Amino acid sequence: MNFTERPRRLRRDGIRELVSETTLDATDLIAPVFVDATTGERVEIESMPGHERVPIDESVARVREVLETGVGAVMLFGIPESKDERGSRAWAEDGVVQEATRRITAETDATVITDVCLCEYTEHGHCGIVEDEAADDPRLTVKNDETLDLLQKIAVSHAEAGAEMVAPSSMTDGMVEAIRTGLDEAGYSDVPIMSYAAKYESAFYGPFRDAADGAPAFGDRRHYQMDPANAREAMHEVELDVEQGADILMVKPALPYLDIVRDIREEYDHPIAAYNVSGEYAMLHAASEKGWLDLRETALESLLSIKRAGADLILTYFAEDIAEDLA
Template sequence: MKKLQFTRHRRLRSTANMRALVRENQLNVNDFIYPLFVIEGNNIRNEISTMPGVFQLSLDNLAAEMDEVVALGIKSVLLFGIPSEKDECGTGAFHDHGIVQEGTRFIKKHYPDVLVVADTCLCEYTSHGHCGVIENGTVLNDPSLELLVQTAVSQAKAGADIIAPSNMMDGFVVAIRAGLDEAGFEDVPIMSYAVKYSSAFYGPFREAAESTPQFGDRKAYQMDPANRLEAFREAESDVIEGADFLIVKPGMPYLDIVRDVKNNFNLPVVIYNVSGEYSMVKAAAQNGWIDEKNVVMEMLIGMKRAGADLIITYFAKDAAKYLKEQ
């Protein structure tokens, strides 16, 4: 038989050590940001029915969760707050003793080395569930910016290391940057939800954060899932306005957008592996349809391969455990 000429790619796949030697992307526990839901009240540890293993935690139950987070080597958490009372303008978001502010103080006092990323939005705190001021059924952009600035400044005063505005109001980055600077927080960075799509994958989060809109939807201010070029415009605006990180949300259905943002902007890119993505994997695993560990790690490495520098994920604790086992 005539000697065939072809390339033997399998040479570099022959053993586990060989595959590790030439592996192009690596997961590290430092890549993960773990979301936490802190709730006003006492002795509360409510498991989210649609998100197995994820809880609403009152501050008296936060220490046990943080002990585990620190023991696993996770260095960053993202705080969402659930207040006991809501109103039309979301006062609890920017109250100096709001639940995110108090959660931040607790973590920075007892776990000072952990980076606290504060979600800066109004939807968990408004009685109508939208991310801004409502007038005649419409979310007003500019009046909402004023409340978001107040929220960001109050979070920075409480000790938040990073401000993460998720509201998708036009101009939110420049407004918050100016507000932080004026209040003396020039060194507090902004992790902007720069590219946030109006997605069906947020469903379980709405239960966790108790933030379901009471009327309409958020399509007038979050992005159309059909659009790609719009993501460039959104990200570019936030870069110009002073963002320090760029978030793409959701994760798995938008890996092409993650790569676009990584290729075109010279800032750290963060992907949000959202609640619906988490819940689908958990549900399939509980039914015995998939190998949860291998699916989770493949999903997260896919996000890194797409260009994400950091991953916000409810799988952070699980993934940290998996990495320790390797």
Template sequence: MDLTDRPRRLRTDGVRPLVSETDLDASDLVAPVFVDATTDERVPIESMPGHERVPVDQAAARVAEVRETGVEAVIVFGIPESKDDVGTRAYAEDGVVQRAVRDVAAETDAYVITDVCLCEYTDHGHCGVVEEDAAEDPTLTVKNDETLDLLRKTAVSHVEAGADMVAPSSMTDGMVGAIREGLDDSGLAEAPIMSYAAKYESAFYGPFRDAADGAPAFGDRRHYQMDPANAREALREARLDAEQGADVLMVKPALPYLDVVSSLRREFDRPIAAYNVSGEYAMLHAAADRGWLDLEEVAYESLLSVKRAGAELIVTYFAEDLADRL
């Protein structure tokens, strides 16, 4: 047997870190922050251990806590004080995200990304203006073109409040182009867009919908979020967003779609992001609580796999937990 080629030679402690192919750093991570206009105290999120909704006046303090760990970027989600059928509070000047971002921008040096969608702000929980009688007819869905103007207004209001980047997540056809046009026309051409380019209709979103109070009141989101069976379609979606001006392309969720992350990395010259979603976070916590897994080790290995697949940045609820190790 020829043993001249021995890969184990490069696995000893001294050389192992020198030949490591993938590095994961705290600066690669984006920490989600939930700001709640309906509470005056922090509220733990039961399905996401270690995370909580914070009142608007504590948003800057919460982001400062994130920064102290070495994580440099946050993505802000809002829970408004009221909802209606067209998500008015999403683009209100005094909306929950707008108020929080002003404080965060003024009091911290964090890089602030905002989620641009309507599901948290509509009383029906869908990501845009729904068709008439949609509650009774499951074949009906969100009105695509009527939703674009609301997304545009929301993104502009976030950047005017101080957001460094906006991240449209509604999977509305043309959303990146509409937002790019709105930002440019408002004198905000320097603000980048991180598009949720390939966002799947996934079963891994459950805890987030509890956290952000954004579950659909009827039906589901299969008519506008991607079919989990489709990989080539992700390239089409990402290409359209890139052509419309997306600066970063995101895949959501991360772990079940590493093939998609890898495909986008090979195909596009833009940074690729991946969202390590709430269900991925919750299932590792649940297994660790039973003593089946070492939480820190599996969290680290999970994020390392996302980075290895080709994501330059990772939105993850593990950001603060792993920052010291990284």
């Protein structure tokens, strides 16, 4: 036999690495950090092995642990000391994320990104102001326009505390425009917005809701998060966020929606982020504990697939472990 083309020639050690098409680096990764105002010690998150809620006093130490692995960016999520119907602790000057942000930016070189949402701060666990009698009628949902004012206040309070990027995640119509307007008017026109532009109502969020104490007290989020069946709608959502001034476009979750990542990559030149969510993390850990999968190999392959699909940035709970392997 005489084969003109033999692709296997390029798969030999030493050559294989030279022709590798997709690369993953620690600088591509963002590590989530949970800061808890209700505790004085670190609390293990059982459904997310290797992760903890940390008290405000431990927030700097926790971020330094991230930095030691080579990851330079963190996303802060807060668990407040108290909750109410409007989630007022979300924009409080002495709020958990605000205080942690001030300390981390003052004492480390980490790039601090903050989650802008209300679900962790409201008594009902929804991402905004709920309609009257919503607890009694699952057809009722979050009041969109009234919620925009609160999201704006949260984003500005985070910028005032020193956040270098804000990431609105509520899927509220008009949230990017409202936040961009608020930041610009407050003198923070240089603070970029990483919008959760295509965030699906997914079954993969379970462990996160344990970690952030943000599960809905009633109903679900299908009236404001996207239907997993829809792809064209995602492109429309992204288009709206781009028009409103989003700087980075987020897809969440990552692995079940790599087609969406690819579609956005082909249509837009904006940086694309993908959130490798808690359920994706937990299921690999569970399979590894059963001895069915090698954890680090499957984690690395998963993150490579997200990069290959077109993501520039990956928010992942594997950030620290994979960064150490990449070093």
